[in-house]
Structures are given as structure tokens and as C-alpha cells.
Amino acid sequence: MDEAGAASSAQLLSPIGMQLVLTPIHLLALNIYNEPKAALAERAQQAGRTRSRARARARSRTLTLILTLILTLTLTLTLTLTLSRWAASCPRPRSRAWAASAARTAWAAS
Numbered sequence: 001m002d003e004a005g006a007a008s009s010a011q012l013l014s015p016i017g018m019q020l021v022l023t024p025i026h027l028l029a030l031n032i033y034n035e036p037k038a039a040l041a042e043r044a045q046q047a048g049r050t051r052s053r054a055r056a057r058a059r060s061r062t063l064t065l066i067l068t069l070i071l072t073l074t075l076t077l078t079l080t081l082t083l084s085r086w087a088a089s090c091p092r093p094r095s096r097a098w099a100a101s102a103a104r105t106a107w108a109a110s
Contacts, residue, residue, distance in 0.1 A: 024051075
């Protein structure tokens with residue numbers, strides 16, 4: 001893979017990977033905050049109960065992120081191509097020097 005492709009892949013995959021890594025840490029922090037005096041065994045038991053729900057939520061967020069990125073990239077590419085084609089089809093303005101000489105010619109003729 002070339003360097004540009006690797007950079008694009010990293011930009012797309014890093015947020016997704018971070019969701020998978022940070023969700024369990026976030027849940028542990030919430031458990032520590034909500035139950036500050038719980039023993040390690042109680043925390044492990046609680047983590048076991050919420051792990052499947054947390055995985056489902058992480059998958060849901062990851063899927064939402066993937067779909068959002070795909071939609072954003074598709075719309076950006078479509079809009080960029082459409083506007084560049086439109087700009088290429090527009091008549092180009094003439095230079096200022098041409099406009100100035102045309103104005104002098106018109107002024108002299110009147």
C-alpha cells in the first residue's frame with residue numbers, strides 16, 4: 001500500500017479501533033464512579049454482566065461511525081466532482097488588461 005493509501009486507511013480505521021478499546025475502559029470508569037467501595041470481584045462480576053451489552057453498543061457506534069464516514073466521503077466526492085465539472089464549463093473571465101483596454105476603446109468611441 002502506498003503512503004497516501006495508508007494515511008487514508010489510518011484516518012478511517014483509527015476512530016473505529018478506538019471505540020473498541022475505549023468502551024470497556026469507559027465502563028470500568030463508570031463502575032468505579034458509581035460504586036467506589038466495590039471489591040475487585042464485584043467489579044469483575046459487574047463487567048461480565050455488562051460486557052455483552054457493551055459490545056453491542058460498541059458495535060452499534062462503530063457501525064454508525066462507518067456509515068457516517070462512507071456517506072460523508074461519498075457526498076464530498078460527488079460534490080467536488082460536480083462543482084469542478086461546473087467550474088470547468090463556465091466561461092472564463094477575461095484578464096483585467098483586456099477589460100481596461102476595452103473600456104478605453106469604448107470611452108474613446110463615445
